[in-house]
Amino acid sequence: MNTSPHTLKPPADTANPPHYVLTTQELAYICGCKPQTLVKSFNKSELYHLPGGKLGIPPLLVRAYLQARGVDYSFMTLAHVNMRGGVAKTTSTIALATRAAQYGFKTCILDLDSLGSASLAFDGVPMANDLIFHDIWRDPKQHLPAALKRIDEFLYLLPSSLDNGVLDTELREPQHQRDAVYNVCQALRQSGFDVVVIDCPPALSAVVISTICAADGIVIPVAGDAFSFSGLEATLHEINTICQTFTLELPDVRVLPIRYQEHEKVSAHALEKLREDYAEYLLPVQVRSSTLFDQTLEMRQSVFANVRKSTAREDYDQYVCHLLGIGVHQ
Ligand SMILES: Nc1ncnc2c1ncn2[C@@H]1O[C@H](COP(=O)(O)OP(=O)(O)OP(=O)(O)O)[C@@H](O)[C@H]1O
Ligand SMILES: [Mg+2]
Numbered sequence: 276m277n278t279s280p281h282t283l284k285p286p287a288d289t290a291n292p293p294h295y296v297l298t299t300q301e302l303a304y305i306c307g308c309k310p311q312t313l314v315k316s317f318n319k320s321e322l323y324h325l326p327g328g329k330l331g332i333p334p335l336l337v338r339a340y341l342q343a344r345g346v347d348y349s350f351m352t353l354a355h356v357n358m359r360g361g362v363a364k365t366t367s368t369i370a371l372a373t374r375a376a377q378y379g380f381k382t383c384i385l386d387l388d389s390l391g392s393a394s395l396a397f398d399g400v401p402m403a404n405d406l407i408f409h410d411i412w413r414d415p416k417q418h419l420p421a422a423l424k425r426i427d428e429f430l431y432l433l434p435s436s437l438d439n440g441v442l443d444t445e446l447r448e449p450q451h452q453r454d455a456v457y458n459v460c461q462a463l464r465q466s467g468f469d470v471v472v473i474d475c476p477p478a479l480s481a482v483v484i485s486t487i488c489a490a491d492g493i494v495i496p497v498a499g500d501a502f503s504f505s506g507l508e509a510t511l512h513e514i515n516t517i518c519q520t521f522t523l524e525l526p527d528v529r530v531l532p533i534r535y536q537e538h539e540k541v542s543a544h545a546l547e548k549l550r551e552d553y554a555e556y557l558l559p560v561q562v563r564s565s566t567l568f569d570q571t572l573e574m575r576q577s578v579f580a581n582v583r584k585s586t587a588r589e590d591y592d593q594y595v596c597h598l599l600g601i602g603v604h605q
Contacts, residue, residue, distance in 0.1 A: 298329045299313055352490050356483060378599065391435040419462050514526070
């Protein structure tokens with residue numbers, strides 16, 4: 276395995292940076308060194324000149340740099356699941372996928388919600404001839420290359436539309452539920468992807484059962500209200516039941532507190548309850564409430580599409596680093 280950043284040439288056109296690119300400051304922070312020192316590790320002609328005088332690092336070079344410092348790029352399937360709606364499954368999917376791509380993980384978003392919110396967020400709503408999960412799950416190896424939409428150098432999307440509604444009928448057989456999402460993920464693995472991020476609908480549909488069977492890690496985003504707690508309980512119960520039914524190993528299940536408001540009593544109580552009752556699942560990160568999520572969605576962007584500081588970026592970056600095993604001062 277070649278891990279030297281000096282010997283890898285990015286296929287990048289440095290005059291046209293990708294949408295999702297890590298800055299030298301960000302990588303320096305992760306690695307606990309000064310940006311000026313870090314820049315010396317790269318050939319300057321390979322870096323992107325970003326607005327505001329910042330330098331962007333092509334994902335392939337970030338990958339080589341972090342791999343040399345022990346970050347593991349082994350394949351994994353991560354899913355955002357909650358039976359409850361509106362709890363930031365899609366927001367978390369977008370943030371995780373775009374940031375993972377910046378860290379040099381070749382990432383594919385599997386949009387499995389027939390409302391296609393993640394597809395819409397990337398302006399990737401499928402046209403009449405575009406392939407979606409329902410068209411490809413029986414023979415993913417053959418169909419995936421034509422089905423995937425390229426969003427960025429390291430970021431791809433399998434879009435979704437209302438036509439995926441037929442999956443509840445198509446995946447009636449238990450073995451289809453067990454294998455459909457798994458087989459698509461394995462085909463993605465074989466074609467060189469490192470991470471698959473799945474966005475699920477807020478229901479216990481066949482495609483969610485299939486996702487639970489396929490995922491290495493499941494993150495349940497939870498807001499601080501009573502409805503969210505009942506959604507969390509129901510989701511945990513279903514994950515356990517499905518894995519027992521199919522005699523599968525339990526995935527790594529994590530709970531992500533979202534819409535957290537530092538000075539609000541309700542948020543403090545919710546976090547306390549999560550710490551008391553769900554300590555084994557609770558991530559050491561809270562995503563604070565921010566209007567930036569709605570604003571960026573409106574612009575068909577992720578909070579990681581620009582380099583402006585915000586709590587939204589800060590919180591989701593911590594979340595992504597935790598999930599992907601990227602330590603500060605790597
Ligand atoms: N931390 C946050 N602070 C404020 N608003 C947020 C936060 N996270 C998400 N939102 C907003 O909440 C709304 C619902 O988020 P999102 O669509 O991601 O939820 P979802 O779980 O995918 O919903 P559904 O179950 O309907 O698919 C969106 O308008 C999003 O911008
Ligand atoms: Mg959603």
